[in-house]
Amino acid sequence: MAESNPERDNNRKLLVVGLIVVLLTINGILFYMQHQKTQKVEEQEEVIRVKNSELENQIKVYEALKADFERQSEELQAMGLSNDSLEAKITQINGDLIKLQGFRKTSFSLADQRKYRDRAANLENQLKKKDQEIAKLKEDNEVLFGENTTLKTTQTQLTDTISTLKTNNQELTEKVALASRLEAQNIQVNIINNRGKEKDDNADEFKAKRVDKIRISFNLGKNEVAAKETKEILMRLIEPDGSALYNLSTGSGTFMLNGEETFYTAKRDIVFDNSQQAVSFVYSKGAEYKRGLHTIEIYADGYQIGKSTFTLK
Structure with a gap:
Protein backbone atom coordinates (compact mmCIF):
# COMPACT_ATOMS: atom_id res chain seq x y z
CA MET A 1 0.00 0.00 0.00
CA ALA A 2 1.46 3.25 -1.08
CA GLU A 3 1.97 5.98 1.41
CA SER A 4 -0.04 9.18 1.04
CA ASN A 5 1.76 12.35 0.09
CA PRO A 6 0.61 15.21 2.32
CA GLU A 7 1.93 17.86 -0.04
CA ARG A 8 -0.03 16.40 -2.96
CA ASP A 9 -3.20 16.29 -0.93
CA ASN A 10 -2.82 19.86 0.08
CA ASN A 11 -2.33 20.94 -3.50
CA ARG A 12 -5.42 19.03 -4.52
CA LYS A 13 -7.43 20.69 -1.82
CA LEU A 14 -6.16 24.07 -2.85
CA LEU A 15 -7.11 23.34 -6.44
CA VAL A 16 -10.63 22.36 -5.48
CA VAL A 17 -11.02 25.40 -3.30
CA GLY A 18 -9.70 27.57 -6.10
CA LEU A 19 -12.14 26.02 -8.54
CA ILE A 20 -15.00 26.65 -6.16
CA VAL A 21 -13.88 30.23 -5.67
CA VAL A 22 -13.65 30.69 -9.42
CA LEU A 23 -17.08 29.16 -9.92
CA LEU A 24 -18.56 31.30 -7.20
CA THR A 25 -16.91 34.35 -8.69
CA ILE A 26 -18.25 33.52 -12.14
CA ASN A 27 -21.72 32.94 -10.69
CA GLY A 28 -21.51 36.24 -8.85
CA ILE A 29 -20.48 38.03 -12.00
CA LEU A 30 -23.27 36.36 -13.97
CA PHE A 31 -25.82 37.25 -11.28
CA TYR A 32 -24.58 40.84 -11.21
CA MET A 33 -24.75 41.09 -14.98
CA GLN A 34 -28.28 39.62 -14.99
CA HIS A 35 -29.34 42.02 -12.25
CA GLN A 36 -27.90 44.92 -14.17
CA LYS A 37 -29.71 43.81 -17.31
CA THR A 38 -32.97 43.41 -15.43
CA GLN A 39 -32.54 46.82 -13.82
CA LYS A 40 -31.78 48.40 -17.20
CA VAL A 41 -34.86 46.81 -18.74
CA GLU A 42 -36.95 48.06 -15.84
CA GLU A 43 -35.45 51.52 -16.23
CA GLN A 44 -36.21 51.46 -19.95
CA GLU A 45 -39.74 50.32 -19.25
CA GLU A 46 -40.11 53.12 -16.71
CA VAL A 47 -38.83 55.63 -19.24
CA ILE A 48 -41.33 54.32 -21.81
CA ARG A 49 -44.11 54.43 -19.22
CA VAL A 50 -43.23 58.01 -18.27
CA LYS A 51 -43.05 59.00 -21.93
CA ASN A 52 -46.43 57.38 -22.61
CA SER A 53 -47.92 59.08 -19.56
CA GLU A 54 -46.52 62.41 -20.69
CA LEU A 55 -47.86 61.82 -24.19
CA GLU A 56 -51.38 61.00 -22.97
CA ASN A 57 -51.26 63.99 -20.65
CA GLN A 58 -50.28 66.25 -23.54
CA ILE A 59 -53.08 64.85 -25.67
CA LYS A 60 -55.56 65.63 -22.88
CA VAL A 61 -54.12 69.14 -22.52
CA TYR A 62 -54.53 69.82 -26.25
CA GLU A 63 -58.05 68.37 -26.25
CA ALA A 64 -58.96 70.69 -23.37
CA LEU A 65 -57.41 73.65 -25.20
CA LYS A 66 -59.40 72.83 -28.33
CA ALA A 67 -62.65 72.66 -26.32
CA ASP A 68 -61.90 76.04 -24.67
CA PHE A 69 -61.08 77.78 -27.96
CA GLU A 70 -64.27 76.34 -29.49
CA ARG A 71 -66.18 77.68 -26.47
CA GLN A 72 -64.68 81.13 -27.04
CA SER A 73 -65.64 81.00 -30.71
CA GLU A 74 -69.24 80.09 -29.80
CA GLU A 75 -69.41 82.92 -27.24
CA LEU A 76 -68.23 85.44 -29.84
CA GLN A 77 -70.71 84.11 -32.39
CA ALA A 78 -73.49 84.44 -29.79
CA MET A 79 -72.59 88.14 -29.57
CA GLY A 80 -72.71 88.42 -33.34
CA LEU A 81 -68.92 88.56 -33.67
CA SER A 82 -66.44 86.45 -35.57
CA ASN A 83 -62.72 85.93 -35.00
CA ASP A 84 -60.58 84.34 -37.70
CA SER A 85 -57.59 84.02 -35.34
CA LEU A 86 -59.61 81.68 -33.09
CA GLU A 87 -60.51 79.48 -36.03
CA ALA A 88 -56.82 79.41 -37.02
CA LYS A 89 -55.84 78.33 -33.48
CA ILE A 90 -58.44 75.56 -33.49
CA THR A 91 -57.07 74.34 -36.82
CA GLN A 92 -53.53 74.44 -35.39
CA ILE A 93 -54.56 72.46 -32.31
CA ASN A 94 -56.27 69.86 -34.47
CA GLY A 95 -53.01 69.44 -36.37
CA ASP A 96 -51.01 69.11 -33.15
CA LEU A 97 -53.45 66.50 -31.84
CA ILE A 98 -52.99 64.42 -34.96
CA LYS A 99 -49.19 64.56 -34.53
CA LEU A 100 -49.39 63.75 -30.80
CA GLN A 101 -51.63 60.76 -31.44
CA GLY A 102 -49.10 59.61 -34.03
CA PHE A 103 -46.42 59.43 -31.29
CA ARG A 104 -48.30 56.46 -29.82
CA LYS A 105 -46.76 54.37 -32.58
CA THR A 106 -43.32 56.02 -32.45
CA SER A 107 -41.03 57.39 -29.78
CA PHE A 108 -42.04 60.59 -27.97
CA SER A 109 -38.65 62.17 -27.36
CA LEU A 110 -37.72 64.65 -24.66
CA ALA A 111 -37.33 67.28 -27.34
CA ASP A 112 -40.85 66.56 -28.55
CA GLN A 113 -42.14 66.74 -24.98
CA ARG A 114 -40.55 70.17 -24.42
CA LYS A 115 -41.79 71.42 -27.77
CA TYR A 116 -45.42 70.53 -27.17
CA ARG A 117 -45.35 71.63 -23.50
CA ASP A 118 -44.08 75.04 -24.56
CA ARG A 119 -46.69 75.34 -27.31
CA ALA A 120 -49.45 74.32 -24.89
CA ALA A 121 -48.26 76.90 -22.33
CA ASN A 122 -48.30 79.60 -25.03
CA LEU A 123 -51.81 78.58 -26.11
CA GLU A 124 -53.01 78.66 -22.48
CA ASN A 125 -51.72 82.25 -22.13
CA GLN A 126 -53.54 83.24 -25.33
CA LEU A 127 -56.66 81.50 -24.03
CA LYS A 128 -56.58 83.47 -20.78
CA LYS A 129 -56.13 86.79 -22.61
CA LYS A 130 -58.99 85.98 -24.96
CA ASP A 131 -61.22 85.06 -21.99
CA GLN A 132 -60.47 88.46 -20.50
CA GLU A 133 -61.34 90.15 -23.82
CA ILE A 134 -64.60 88.21 -24.06
CA ALA A 135 -65.50 89.07 -20.46
CA LYS A 136 -64.93 92.76 -21.26
CA LEU A 137 -67.03 92.47 -24.43
CA LYS A 138 -69.84 90.84 -22.45
CA GLU A 139 -69.68 93.61 -19.87
CA ASP A 140 -69.75 96.26 -22.60
CA ASN A 141 -72.64 94.45 -24.28
CA GLU A 142 -74.60 94.42 -21.04
CA VAL A 143 -74.04 98.17 -20.70
CA LEU A 144 -75.06 98.70 -24.32
CA PHE A 145 -78.08 96.44 -23.84
CA GLY A 146 -79.11 98.48 -20.82
CA GLU A 147 -78.64 101.72 -22.74
CA ASN A 148 -80.51 100.27 -25.72
CA THR A 149 -83.35 99.15 -23.46
CA THR A 150 -83.49 102.64 -21.98
CA LEU A 151 -83.48 104.16 -25.46
CA LYS A 152 -86.25 101.78 -26.58
CA THR A 153 -88.28 102.67 -23.50
CA THR A 154 -87.72 106.37 -24.19
CA GLN A 155 -88.59 105.83 -27.86
CA THR A 156 -91.75 103.96 -26.87
CA GLN A 157 -92.67 106.79 -24.52
CA LEU A 158 -91.99 109.33 -27.26
CA THR A 159 -94.03 107.27 -29.72
CA ASP A 160 -96.86 107.10 -27.20
CA THR A 161 -96.56 110.85 -26.62
CA ILE A 162 -96.54 111.54 -30.36
CA SER A 163 -99.50 109.20 -30.81
CA THR A 164 -101.32 110.98 -28.00
CA LEU A 165 -100.45 114.34 -29.52
CA LYS A 166 -101.67 113.15 -32.92
CA THR A 167 -104.87 111.91 -31.34
CA ASN A 168 -105.32 115.17 -29.46
CA ASN A 169 -104.45 117.12 -32.59
CA GLN A 170 -106.94 115.09 -34.61
CA GLU A 171 -109.58 115.60 -31.95
CA LEU A 172 -108.76 119.31 -31.87
CA THR A 173 -108.89 119.46 -35.68
CA GLU A 174 -112.26 117.74 -35.61
CA LYS A 175 -113.49 120.13 -32.94
CA VAL A 176 -112.24 123.12 -34.92
CA ALA A 177 -113.82 121.72 -38.07
CA LEU A 178 -117.06 121.18 -36.19
CA ALA A 179 -116.90 124.63 -34.62
CA SER A 180 -116.08 126.25 -37.96
CA ARG A 181 -119.17 124.89 -39.67
CA LEU A 182 -121.44 127.61 -40.98
CA GLU A 183 -125.08 127.82 -39.91
Missing part, protein backbone atom coordinates in the same frame (compact mmCIF):
# COMPACT_ATOMS: atom_id res chain seq x y z
CA ALA A 184 -127.98 128.91 -42.11
CA GLN A 185 -130.31 130.87 -39.83
CA ASN A 186 -133.81 132.25 -40.37
CA ILE A 187 -134.48 130.22 -43.49
CA GLN A 188 -137.49 131.66 -45.33
CA VAL A 189 -139.26 130.40 -48.45
CA ASN A 190 -141.24 132.83 -50.64
CA ILE A 191 -143.42 132.01 -53.62
CA ILE A 192 -143.23 134.12 -56.82
CA ASN A 193 -146.14 133.75 -59.29
CA ASN A 194 -145.99 134.21 -63.03
CA ARG A 195 -146.82 137.93 -62.61
CA GLY A 196 -143.75 138.44 -60.37
CA LYS A 197 -145.78 138.79 -57.20
CA GLU A 198 -143.99 137.37 -54.17
CA LYS A 199 -145.78 135.70 -51.29
CA ASP A 200 -144.64 133.50 -48.39
CA ASP A 201 -145.76 129.91 -48.25
CA ASN A 202 -148.06 130.45 -45.29
CA ALA A 203 -150.83 131.61 -47.61
CA ASP A 204 -153.19 128.66 -47.58
CA GLU A 205 -155.03 129.78 -50.68
CA PHE A 206 -151.84 129.75 -52.80
CA LYS A 207 -151.92 126.93 -55.34
CA ALA A 208 -148.97 124.89 -56.64
CA LYS A 209 -150.00 125.44 -60.23
CA ARG A 210 -149.58 129.21 -59.82
CA VAL A 211 -145.93 128.97 -58.64
CA ASP A 212 -143.39 130.27 -61.13
CA LYS A 213 -140.31 130.66 -58.95
CA ILE A 214 -139.29 129.91 -55.39
CA ARG A 215 -137.03 132.22 -53.35
CA ILE A 216 -135.04 130.73 -50.45
CA SER A 217 -133.28 133.26 -48.21
CA PHE A 218 -131.33 132.99 -44.96
CA ASN A 219 -128.52 134.52 -42.97
CA LEU A 220 -125.13 132.93 -42.22
CA GLY A 221 -124.74 132.89 -38.45
CA LYS A 222 -121.73 134.50 -36.76
CA ASN A 223 -118.78 132.15 -36.36
CA GLU A 224 -115.42 133.37 -34.98
CA VAL A 225 -113.70 130.08 -35.81
CA ALA A 226 -114.68 129.83 -39.48
CA ALA A 227 -112.13 131.21 -41.91
CA LYS A 228 -113.05 134.35 -43.81
CA GLU A 229 -112.81 132.97 -47.31
CA THR A 230 -114.82 132.00 -50.34
CA LYS A 231 -117.48 129.45 -49.51
CA GLU A 232 -119.52 127.28 -51.86
CA ILE A 233 -123.14 127.21 -50.71
CA LEU A 234 -125.31 124.45 -52.17
CA MET A 235 -129.11 124.21 -52.06
CA ARG A 236 -131.19 121.11 -52.55
CA LEU A 237 -134.90 121.50 -53.30
CA ILE A 238 -136.50 118.11 -52.62
CA GLU A 239 -139.96 117.35 -53.94
CA PRO A 240 -142.63 115.34 -52.06
CA ASP A 241 -141.51 112.10 -53.74
CA GLY A 242 -138.00 112.49 -52.24
CA SER A 243 -136.14 113.45 -55.42
CA ALA A 244 -134.07 116.63 -55.62
CA LEU A 245 -134.83 119.03 -58.45
CA TYR A 246 -131.93 118.86 -60.89
CA ASN A 247 -131.28 120.75 -64.11
CA LEU A 248 -127.79 121.27 -65.55
CA SER A 249 -128.99 124.24 -67.61
CA THR A 250 -129.95 126.12 -64.44
CA GLY A 251 -126.72 125.39 -62.56
CA SER A 252 -127.49 122.08 -60.87
CA GLY A 253 -124.73 119.53 -60.27
CA THR A 254 -123.43 116.86 -57.91
CA PHE A 255 -121.24 116.77 -54.78
CA MET A 256 -119.98 114.10 -52.39
CA LEU A 257 -122.07 113.62 -49.27
CA ASN A 258 -121.13 110.89 -46.77
CA GLY A 259 -119.09 109.18 -49.47
CA GLU A 260 -121.88 109.19 -52.05
CA GLU A 261 -122.46 111.34 -55.12
CA THR A 262 -125.48 113.56 -54.41
CA PHE A 263 -127.47 115.96 -56.62
CA TYR A 264 -127.85 119.61 -55.68
CA THR A 265 -130.36 122.04 -57.19
CA ALA A 266 -128.42 125.33 -57.18
CA LYS A 267 -125.08 126.77 -56.07
CA ARG A 268 -123.80 130.16 -54.84
CA ASP A 269 -120.21 131.26 -54.20
CA ILE A 270 -119.94 133.82 -51.43
CA VAL A 271 -117.10 135.35 -49.41
CA PHE A 272 -117.83 134.61 -45.76
CA ASP A 273 -117.11 137.71 -43.66
CA ASN A 274 -118.76 136.76 -40.35
CA SER A 275 -121.27 139.62 -40.64
CA GLN A 276 -124.40 137.49 -40.60
CA GLN A 277 -124.62 138.21 -44.30
CA ALA A 278 -127.78 137.35 -46.23
CA VAL A 279 -127.79 134.66 -48.89
CA SER A 280 -130.65 133.82 -51.24
CA PHE A 281 -131.54 131.46 -54.06
CA VAL A 282 -134.25 132.03 -56.66
CA TYR A 283 -135.15 128.87 -58.49
CA SER A 284 -137.40 128.34 -61.47
CA LYS A 285 -138.44 124.79 -62.23
CA GLY A 286 -139.78 125.62 -65.66
CA ALA A 287 -142.72 123.30 -65.10
CA GLU A 288 -145.62 122.86 -62.70
CA TYR A 289 -144.56 122.07 -59.14
CA LYS A 290 -145.87 119.01 -57.38
CA ARG A 291 -148.32 119.30 -54.55
CA GLY A 292 -147.24 118.36 -51.06
CA LEU A 293 -144.38 118.85 -48.61
CA HIS A 294 -141.15 120.19 -50.10
CA THR A 295 -137.82 120.21 -48.26
CA ILE A 296 -135.00 122.76 -48.50
CA GLU A 297 -131.47 121.61 -47.51
CA ILE A 298 -128.48 123.99 -47.38
CA TYR A 299 -124.87 122.67 -47.55
CA ALA A 300 -121.37 124.13 -47.17
CA ASP A 301 -117.95 122.40 -46.92
CA GLY A 302 -119.65 119.02 -47.34
CA TYR A 303 -121.95 119.48 -44.32
CA GLN A 304 -125.63 120.36 -44.00
CA ILE A 305 -125.86 123.80 -42.41
CA GLY A 306 -129.62 124.32 -42.51
CA LYS A 307 -132.97 122.73 -43.36
CA SER A 308 -136.56 123.87 -43.81
CA THR A 309 -139.83 122.73 -45.37
CA PHE A 310 -142.81 124.28 -47.14
CA THR A 311 -146.08 122.96 -48.58
CA LEU A 312 -147.76 123.58 -51.91
CA LYS A 313 -151.47 122.82 -52.37
Whole structure:
Protein backbone atom coordinates (compact mmCIF):
# COMPACT_ATOMS: atom_id res chain seq x y z
CA MET A 1 0.00 0.00 0.00
CA ALA A 2 1.46 3.25 -1.08
CA GLU A 3 1.97 5.98 1.41
CA SER A 4 -0.04 9.18 1.04
CA ASN A 5 1.76 12.35 0.09
CA PRO A 6 0.61 15.21 2.32
CA GLU A 7 1.93 17.86 -0.04
CA ARG A 8 -0.03 16.40 -2.96
CA ASP A 9 -3.20 16.29 -0.93
CA ASN A 10 -2.82 19.86 0.08
CA ASN A 11 -2.33 20.94 -3.50
CA ARG A 12 -5.42 19.03 -4.52
CA LYS A 13 -7.43 20.69 -1.82
CA LEU A 14 -6.16 24.07 -2.85
CA LEU A 15 -7.11 23.34 -6.44
CA VAL A 16 -10.63 22.36 -5.48
CA VAL A 17 -11.02 25.40 -3.30
CA GLY A 18 -9.70 27.57 -6.10
CA LEU A 19 -12.14 26.02 -8.54
CA ILE A 20 -15.00 26.65 -6.16
CA VAL A 21 -13.88 30.23 -5.67
CA VAL A 22 -13.65 30.69 -9.42
CA LEU A 23 -17.08 29.16 -9.92
CA LEU A 24 -18.56 31.30 -7.20
CA THR A 25 -16.91 34.35 -8.69
CA ILE A 26 -18.25 33.52 -12.14
CA ASN A 27 -21.72 32.94 -10.69
CA GLY A 28 -21.51 36.24 -8.85
CA ILE A 29 -20.48 38.03 -12.00
CA LEU A 30 -23.27 36.36 -13.97
CA PHE A 31 -25.82 37.25 -11.28
CA TYR A 32 -24.58 40.84 -11.21
CA MET A 33 -24.75 41.09 -14.98
CA GLN A 34 -28.28 39.62 -14.99
CA HIS A 35 -29.34 42.02 -12.25
CA GLN A 36 -27.90 44.92 -14.17
CA LYS A 37 -29.71 43.81 -17.31
CA THR A 38 -32.97 43.41 -15.43
CA GLN A 39 -32.54 46.82 -13.82
CA LYS A 40 -31.78 48.40 -17.20
CA VAL A 41 -34.86 46.81 -18.74
CA GLU A 42 -36.95 48.06 -15.84
CA GLU A 43 -35.45 51.52 -16.23
CA GLN A 44 -36.21 51.46 -19.95
CA GLU A 45 -39.74 50.32 -19.25
CA GLU A 46 -40.11 53.12 -16.71
CA VAL A 47 -38.83 55.63 -19.24
CA ILE A 48 -41.33 54.32 -21.81
CA ARG A 49 -44.11 54.43 -19.22
CA VAL A 50 -43.23 58.01 -18.27
CA LYS A 51 -43.05 59.00 -21.93
CA ASN A 52 -46.43 57.38 -22.61
CA SER A 53 -47.92 59.08 -19.56
CA GLU A 54 -46.52 62.41 -20.69
CA LEU A 55 -47.86 61.82 -24.19
CA GLU A 56 -51.38 61.00 -22.97
CA ASN A 57 -51.26 63.99 -20.65
CA GLN A 58 -50.28 66.25 -23.54
CA ILE A 59 -53.08 64.85 -25.67
CA LYS A 60 -55.56 65.63 -22.88
CA VAL A 61 -54.12 69.14 -22.52
CA TYR A 62 -54.53 69.82 -26.25
CA GLU A 63 -58.05 68.37 -26.25
CA ALA A 64 -58.96 70.69 -23.37
CA LEU A 65 -57.41 73.65 -25.20
CA LYS A 66 -59.40 72.83 -28.33
CA ALA A 67 -62.65 72.66 -26.32
CA ASP A 68 -61.90 76.04 -24.67
CA PHE A 69 -61.08 77.78 -27.96
CA GLU A 70 -64.27 76.34 -29.49
CA ARG A 71 -66.18 77.68 -26.47
CA GLN A 72 -64.68 81.13 -27.04
CA SER A 73 -65.64 81.00 -30.71
CA GLU A 74 -69.24 80.09 -29.80
CA GLU A 75 -69.41 82.92 -27.24
CA LEU A 76 -68.23 85.44 -29.84
CA GLN A 77 -70.71 84.11 -32.39
CA ALA A 78 -73.49 84.44 -29.79
CA MET A 79 -72.59 88.14 -29.57
CA GLY A 80 -72.71 88.42 -33.34
CA LEU A 81 -68.92 88.56 -33.67
CA SER A 82 -66.44 86.45 -35.57
CA ASN A 83 -62.72 85.93 -35.00
CA ASP A 84 -60.58 84.34 -37.70
CA SER A 85 -57.59 84.02 -35.34
CA LEU A 86 -59.61 81.68 -33.09
CA GLU A 87 -60.51 79.48 -36.03
CA ALA A 88 -56.82 79.41 -37.02
CA LYS A 89 -55.84 78.33 -33.48
CA ILE A 90 -58.44 75.56 -33.49
CA THR A 91 -57.07 74.34 -36.82
CA GLN A 92 -53.53 74.44 -35.39
CA ILE A 93 -54.56 72.46 -32.31
CA ASN A 94 -56.27 69.86 -34.47
CA GLY A 95 -53.01 69.44 -36.37
CA ASP A 96 -51.01 69.11 -33.15
CA LEU A 97 -53.45 66.50 -31.84
CA ILE A 98 -52.99 64.42 -34.96
CA LYS A 99 -49.19 64.56 -34.53
CA LEU A 100 -49.39 63.75 -30.80
CA GLN A 101 -51.63 60.76 -31.44
CA GLY A 102 -49.10 59.61 -34.03
CA PHE A 103 -46.42 59.43 -31.29
CA ARG A 104 -48.30 56.46 -29.82
CA LYS A 105 -46.76 54.37 -32.58
CA THR A 106 -43.32 56.02 -32.45
CA SER A 107 -41.03 57.39 -29.78
CA PHE A 108 -42.04 60.59 -27.97
CA SER A 109 -38.65 62.17 -27.36
CA LEU A 110 -37.72 64.65 -24.66
CA ALA A 111 -37.33 67.28 -27.34
CA ASP A 112 -40.85 66.56 -28.55
CA GLN A 113 -42.14 66.74 -24.98
CA ARG A 114 -40.55 70.17 -24.42
CA LYS A 115 -41.79 71.42 -27.77
CA TYR A 116 -45.42 70.53 -27.17
CA ARG A 117 -45.35 71.63 -23.50
CA ASP A 118 -44.08 75.04 -24.56
CA ARG A 119 -46.69 75.34 -27.31
CA ALA A 120 -49.45 74.32 -24.89
CA ALA A 121 -48.26 76.90 -22.33
CA ASN A 122 -48.30 79.60 -25.03
CA LEU A 123 -51.81 78.58 -26.11
CA GLU A 124 -53.01 78.66 -22.48
CA ASN A 125 -51.72 82.25 -22.13
CA GLN A 126 -53.54 83.24 -25.33
CA LEU A 127 -56.66 81.50 -24.03
CA LYS A 128 -56.58 83.47 -20.78
CA LYS A 129 -56.13 86.79 -22.61
CA LYS A 130 -58.99 85.98 -24.96
CA ASP A 131 -61.22 85.06 -21.99
CA GLN A 132 -60.47 88.46 -20.50
CA GLU A 133 -61.34 90.15 -23.82
CA ILE A 134 -64.60 88.21 -24.06
CA ALA A 135 -65.50 89.07 -20.46
CA LYS A 136 -64.93 92.76 -21.26
CA LEU A 137 -67.03 92.47 -24.43
CA LYS A 138 -69.84 90.84 -22.45
CA GLU A 139 -69.68 93.61 -19.87
CA ASP A 140 -69.75 96.26 -22.60
CA ASN A 141 -72.64 94.45 -24.28
CA GLU A 142 -74.60 94.42 -21.04
CA VAL A 143 -74.04 98.17 -20.70
CA LEU A 144 -75.06 98.70 -24.32
CA PHE A 145 -78.08 96.44 -23.84
CA GLY A 146 -79.11 98.48 -20.82
CA GLU A 147 -78.64 101.72 -22.74
CA ASN A 148 -80.51 100.27 -25.72
CA THR A 149 -83.35 99.15 -23.46
CA THR A 150 -83.49 102.64 -21.98
CA LEU A 151 -83.48 104.16 -25.46
CA LYS A 152 -86.25 101.78 -26.58
CA THR A 153 -88.28 102.67 -23.50
CA THR A 154 -87.72 106.37 -24.19
CA GLN A 155 -88.59 105.83 -27.86
CA THR A 156 -91.75 103.96 -26.87
CA GLN A 157 -92.67 106.79 -24.52
CA LEU A 158 -91.99 109.33 -27.26
CA THR A 159 -94.03 107.27 -29.72
CA ASP A 160 -96.86 107.10 -27.20
CA THR A 161 -96.56 110.85 -26.62
CA ILE A 162 -96.54 111.54 -30.36
CA SER A 163 -99.50 109.20 -30.81
CA THR A 164 -101.32 110.98 -28.00
CA LEU A 165 -100.45 114.34 -29.52
CA LYS A 166 -101.67 113.15 -32.92
CA THR A 167 -104.87 111.91 -31.34
CA ASN A 168 -105.32 115.17 -29.46
CA ASN A 169 -104.45 117.12 -32.59
CA GLN A 170 -106.94 115.09 -34.61
CA GLU A 171 -109.58 115.60 -31.95
CA LEU A 172 -108.76 119.31 -31.87
CA THR A 173 -108.89 119.46 -35.68
CA GLU A 174 -112.26 117.74 -35.61
CA LYS A 175 -113.49 120.13 -32.94
CA VAL A 176 -112.24 123.12 -34.92
CA ALA A 177 -113.82 121.72 -38.07
CA LEU A 178 -117.06 121.18 -36.19
CA ALA A 179 -116.90 124.63 -34.62
CA SER A 180 -116.08 126.25 -37.96
CA ARG A 181 -119.17 124.89 -39.67
CA LEU A 182 -121.44 127.61 -40.98
CA GLU A 183 -125.08 127.82 -39.91
CA ALA A 184 -127.98 128.91 -42.11
CA GLN A 185 -130.31 130.87 -39.83
CA ASN A 186 -133.81 132.25 -40.37
CA ILE A 187 -134.48 130.22 -43.49
CA GLN A 188 -137.49 131.66 -45.33
CA VAL A 189 -139.26 130.40 -48.45
CA ASN A 190 -141.24 132.83 -50.64
CA ILE A 191 -143.42 132.01 -53.62
CA ILE A 192 -143.23 134.12 -56.82
CA ASN A 193 -146.14 133.75 -59.29
CA ASN A 194 -145.99 134.21 -63.03
CA ARG A 195 -146.82 137.93 -62.61
CA GLY A 196 -143.75 138.44 -60.37
CA LYS A 197 -145.78 138.79 -57.20
CA GLU A 198 -143.99 137.37 -54.17
CA LYS A 199 -145.78 135.70 -51.29
CA ASP A 200 -144.64 133.50 -48.39
CA ASP A 201 -145.76 129.91 -48.25
CA ASN A 202 -148.06 130.45 -45.29
CA ALA A 203 -150.83 131.61 -47.61
CA ASP A 204 -153.19 128.66 -47.58
CA GLU A 205 -155.03 129.78 -50.68
CA PHE A 206 -151.84 129.75 -52.80
CA LYS A 207 -151.92 126.93 -55.34
CA ALA A 208 -148.97 124.89 -56.64
CA LYS A 209 -150.00 125.44 -60.23
CA ARG A 210 -149.58 129.21 -59.82
CA VAL A 211 -145.93 128.97 -58.64
CA ASP A 212 -143.39 130.27 -61.13
CA LYS A 213 -140.31 130.66 -58.95
CA ILE A 214 -139.29 129.91 -55.39
CA ARG A 215 -137.03 132.22 -53.35
CA ILE A 216 -135.04 130.73 -50.45
CA SER A 217 -133.28 133.26 -48.21
CA PHE A 218 -131.33 132.99 -44.96
CA ASN A 219 -128.52 134.52 -42.97
CA LEU A 220 -125.13 132.93 -42.22
CA GLY A 221 -124.74 132.89 -38.45
CA LYS A 222 -121.73 134.50 -36.76
CA ASN A 223 -118.78 132.15 -36.36
CA GLU A 224 -115.42 133.37 -34.98
CA VAL A 225 -113.70 130.08 -35.81
CA ALA A 226 -114.68 129.83 -39.48
CA ALA A 227 -112.13 131.21 -41.91
CA LYS A 228 -113.05 134.35 -43.81
CA GLU A 229 -112.81 132.97 -47.31
CA THR A 230 -114.82 132.00 -50.34
CA LYS A 231 -117.48 129.45 -49.51
CA GLU A 232 -119.52 127.28 -51.86
CA ILE A 233 -123.14 127.21 -50.71
CA LEU A 234 -125.31 124.45 -52.17
CA MET A 235 -129.11 124.21 -52.06
CA ARG A 236 -131.19 121.11 -52.55
CA LEU A 237 -134.90 121.50 -53.30
CA ILE A 238 -136.50 118.11 -52.62
CA GLU A 239 -139.96 117.35 -53.94
CA PRO A 240 -142.63 115.34 -52.06
CA ASP A 241 -141.51 112.10 -53.74
CA GLY A 242 -138.00 112.49 -52.24
CA SER A 243 -136.14 113.45 -55.42
CA ALA A 244 -134.07 116.63 -55.62
CA LEU A 245 -134.83 119.03 -58.45
CA TYR A 246 -131.93 118.86 -60.89
CA ASN A 247 -131.28 120.75 -64.11
CA LEU A 248 -127.79 121.27 -65.55
CA SER A 249 -128.99 124.24 -67.61
CA THR A 250 -129.95 126.12 -64.44
CA GLY A 251 -126.72 125.39 -62.56
CA SER A 252 -127.49 122.08 -60.87
CA GLY A 253 -124.73 119.53 -60.27
CA THR A 254 -123.43 116.86 -57.91
CA PHE A 255 -121.24 116.77 -54.78
CA MET A 256 -119.98 114.10 -52.39
CA LEU A 257 -122.07 113.62 -49.27
CA ASN A 258 -121.13 110.89 -46.77
CA GLY A 259 -119.09 109.18 -49.47
CA GLU A 260 -121.88 109.19 -52.05
CA GLU A 261 -122.46 111.34 -55.12
CA THR A 262 -125.48 113.56 -54.41
CA PHE A 263 -127.47 115.96 -56.62
CA TYR A 264 -127.85 119.61 -55.68
CA THR A 265 -130.36 122.04 -57.19
CA ALA A 266 -128.42 125.33 -57.18
CA LYS A 267 -125.08 126.77 -56.07
CA ARG A 268 -123.80 130.16 -54.84
CA ASP A 269 -120.21 131.26 -54.20
CA ILE A 270 -119.94 133.82 -51.43
CA VAL A 271 -117.10 135.35 -49.41
CA PHE A 272 -117.83 134.61 -45.76
CA ASP A 273 -117.11 137.71 -43.66
CA ASN A 274 -118.76 136.76 -40.35
CA SER A 275 -121.27 139.62 -40.64
CA GLN A 276 -124.40 137.49 -40.60
CA GLN A 277 -124.62 138.21 -44.30
CA ALA A 278 -127.78 137.35 -46.23
CA VAL A 279 -127.79 134.66 -48.89
CA SER A 280 -130.65 133.82 -51.24
CA PHE A 281 -131.54 131.46 -54.06
CA VAL A 282 -134.25 132.03 -56.66
CA TYR A 283 -135.15 128.87 -58.49
CA SER A 284 -137.40 128.34 -61.47
CA LYS A 285 -138.44 124.79 -62.23
CA GLY A 286 -139.78 125.62 -65.66
CA ALA A 287 -142.72 123.30 -65.10
CA GLU A 288 -145.62 122.86 -62.70
CA TYR A 289 -144.56 122.07 -59.14
CA LYS A 290 -145.87 119.01 -57.38
CA ARG A 291 -148.32 119.30 -54.55
CA GLY A 292 -147.24 118.36 -51.06
CA LEU A 293 -144.38 118.85 -48.61
CA HIS A 294 -141.15 120.19 -50.10
CA THR A 295 -137.82 120.21 -48.26
CA ILE A 296 -135.00 122.76 -48.50
CA GLU A 297 -131.47 121.61 -47.51
CA ILE A 298 -128.48 123.99 -47.38
CA TYR A 299 -124.87 122.67 -47.55
CA ALA A 300 -121.37 124.13 -47.17
CA ASP A 301 -117.95 122.40 -46.92
CA GLY A 302 -119.65 119.02 -47.34
CA TYR A 303 -121.95 119.48 -44.32
CA GLN A 304 -125.63 120.36 -44.00
CA ILE A 305 -125.86 123.80 -42.41
CA GLY A 306 -129.62 124.32 -42.51
CA LYS A 307 -132.97 122.73 -43.36
CA SER A 308 -136.56 123.87 -43.81
CA THR A 309 -139.83 122.73 -45.37
CA PHE A 310 -142.81 124.28 -47.14
CA THR A 311 -146.08 122.96 -48.58
CA LEU A 312 -147.76 123.58 -51.91
CA LYS A 313 -151.47 122.82 -52.37
